[in-house]
Amino acid sequence: MPAVQNYDVVVIGAGGAGFAAAVEAKSKGANVVLIEKMPTVGGNSLISGAEMNVPNSWVQNKLNIKDDTPARMAADTLKGGDFKGDPEIVGVMTVNALPTAEWLRDTVGVNFEKDNVFQFGGHSRKRALIPEGHTGTEVITKFSALADKMGIPVITNMKAEELVKDKDGRVVAVKAVSGDKEYTFNAKGGVVLATGGFGANAQMVKKYNPNIDERFKTTDAPGTTGEALYMAEKAGGQLVNMGYIQTYPICDPISGVIELIADARFDGAILVNQEGKRFVEELERRDVISNAILKQPGAYCYVLWNDNIGKISNTVKIHDTEYQAFTKQGIMHTSDTLKGAADFFHIPYANLKATVDRVNQMAKDGGKDLDFHNRGGLKDMSTGKYYIIKAVPSTHHTMGGLKINTKAEVLDKNGKPIPGLFAAGEVTGTTHGTNRLGGNAYTDIMVFGRIAGDGAAAEAKAR
Ligand SMILES: Cc1cc2nc3c(=O)[nH]c(=O)nc-3n(C[C@H](O)[C@H](O)[C@H](O)COP(=O)(O)OP(=O)(O)OC[C@H]3O[C@@H](n4cnc5c(N)ncnc54)[C@H](O)[C@@H]3O)c2cc1C
Structure with missing residues (x-):
């Protein structure tokens, strides 16, 4: 593999948010690569229950649940996070939940149960779609097959270590390592950070929330260690809500x-x-x-x-x-x-x-x-x-992370977007507030994964 490679969009982290971003960017005509530090893809998204909250879904209709709306789900979400989530971000998530679920069903090929939805804690309606088999295997398997079909290279055992900026402060490349070799992935349009949370990093968890100490084990995949948050912080990204950590x-x-x-x-x-x-x-x-x-x-x-x-x-x-x-x-x-x-x-x-x-x-x-x-x-x-x-x-879940805006652009400490840097999924810290409601992560990672991929692809076209 060449040590320097050129792409329109570089996506870091092959979980649900990363796959959604990569597929979306590719479908908009961008030349995309997806890199993953672990030997296999999927992250938490694979081992997840992968239930996904969607107001007004076709399953709700079938079950005669007719009075659910994005606004109702947004109200539940904000209340469930003690009103510390960003209402604008939550609004975008809930309004886009249905079209995104339809995209997962019709474009990605995810099979959802036809006759049941879950009502997770804190939700006022039964609204979580359930993938066949009740785990993220259904979703990640379908994403992997689609990425393959679309010609998106998915490179495992490739750990991103540094975001490279040009003289104008734009993120233009990712430095990564695989074994003892170093690689540079140039990104004309943008880099999408989809590296997940830090729930499997006990030291980091305790650092940000000393109440969650050695007594606690973790539900998370081993790659959920959060060092990419420091990588993004070094590139100017603002970390928010880091102490909000959820136990399941x-x-x-x-x-x-x-x-x-x-x-x-x-x-x-x-x-x-x-x-x-x-x-x-x-x-x-x-x-x-x-x-x-x-x-x-x-x-x-x-x-x-x-x-x-x-x-x-x-x-x-x-x-x-x-x-x-x-x-x-x-x-x-x-x-x-x-x-x-x-x-x-x-x-x-x-x-x-x-x-x-x-x-x-x-x-x-x-x-x-x-x-x-x-x-x-x-x-x-x-x-x-x-x-x-x-x-x-x-x-279980780290609600804190990078501050993004509704375009999935990473904001710096002054609240300004860092050119060329997008983020989606559990690596972000703006959606859930103090407490993530069940089934909301999957909605969040898919909606903002697609927005990030779309944004990075658009920038590549414009440049
Ligand atoms: C057991 C379990 C059950 C869950 N059930 C549900 C549920 O039913 N519904 C729901 O909404 N949520 C659920 N969640 C939460 C949800 O699954 C996660 O929040 C979500 O999948 C995170 O997606 P992501 O794409 O942001 O990160 P992930 O899926 O974790 O993917 C991030 C990827 O980035 C990789 N990575 C990290 N750093 C680097 C780096 N430096 N370079 C390259 N790659 C890197 C990781 O190895 C990983 O593969 C569950 C979580 C768990 C653990």
């Missing part, structure tokens, strides 16, 4: 990974503590649930559901690998009876029975949760099988 409440106590199987929570599974008692609304914001779990005995909780709930979300079947692994690890148990579920984890049966009896009574009375106001409503749990899994919070 429902994770494997041994490895730290998300328990996707416990997504049954979005369809009625309840959270109980070691005493067999509920302690928080199951559809609350992630930070609220995480903090509530940390206050329980042992700083963990259990997620409990039955076949009645499982037949809606089907997570045991869909996440069979997890099911086998967690069961083998001894952190998950299946039982025909509630007593079997309680006994396995030494939860006082009388307490658990009282909790479930009360849930059943409220379910019978129409589902209204008089105790914790579960906004999805409570479901009947009077019959087995029962599924129970132990869970702890784990470092």
Whole structure:
């Protein structure tokens, strides 16, 4: 491979934002390269649940959810982040959610479930599209195939280390290393930073938020280490909201990974503590649930559901690998009876029975949760099988990062765009405020990935 290469657009980071930017730029006629530091593509976007919030989607229509709007989703998003997200950025994200999802479906070829949408915590409507298989594998596989078909070189094991500026302060190239060799990728139109967050960099997490210390494992892909943020800062980029770091409440106590199987929570599974008692609304914001779990005995909780709930979300079947692994690890148990579920984890049966009896009574009375106001409503749990899994919070999402404007241009410390530098995805810090709502990252990375790719391609044409 030549040590110096010339492109219109150089995209750094082959996750969802990077692929969206590269494909968009290429479709606008730009000569694009996508570089990735890890041996394989995908980043967090690959291991993600990849559920994506889209108001007014075709699935909502089918399910007769007719009253959702971008404005409603924007209001939920801003409130969910304690109004620290940028309303203009959130507005662009929500207005473009539907056309972007249609693009993923029709151009990229992503298959979404046709009859179900999730309602993540903090959302006032069920609005998260679910990719087939409930993970980002569906999305990244389709993006990889499309990039290949479009002739976009995707170079793995290639780590960007420096952004090069010309005498006018424009970012014109990226210096990268692969093994012991150095490469320069010249970018006529622009560089798109799509390098993700820093949730897998425990030192950096603790530096910006000392409350999240050695006790926490991470849900994130190993490449989520954030050094590109310093690279961008060196080139003049402004970092914002770096202390806003989200823990995901429902994770494997041994490895730290998300328990996707416990997504049954979005369809009625309840959270109980070691005493067999509920302690928080199951559809609350992630930070609220995480903090509530940390206050329980042992700083963990259990997620409990039955076949009645499982037949809606089907997570045991869909996440069979997890099911086998967690069961083998001894952190998950299946039982025909509630007593079997309680006994396995030494939860006082009388307490658990009282909790479930009360849930059943409220379910019978129409589902209204008089105790914790579960906004999805409570479901009947009077019959087995029962599924129970132990869970702890784990470092998940870094809301802070580069400040961008609605054109995905990176802003400097004076709020001025740095010519030739764009950013999209978890590397940016402007969208989510103090707390990202579930399903909003995928909307964010796809919408702004495309905007960044489009902007960089337009600059290449203009120059
Ligand atoms: C387990 C899990 C489940 C999730 N579920 C959901 C969900 O259902 N819905 C939702 O909306 N969000 C979800 N999220 C969050 C969401 O998936 C991420 O925020 C999002 O995928 C980030 O996308 P990205 O493209 O910005 O970064 P990533 O997908 O992480 O990609 C960044 C890439 O850049 C590479 N890179 C970094 N530095 C460099 C460098 N210097 N040079 C070259 N390459 C570099 C990385 O290796 C990585 O491949 C989940 C996250 C996790 C971890």
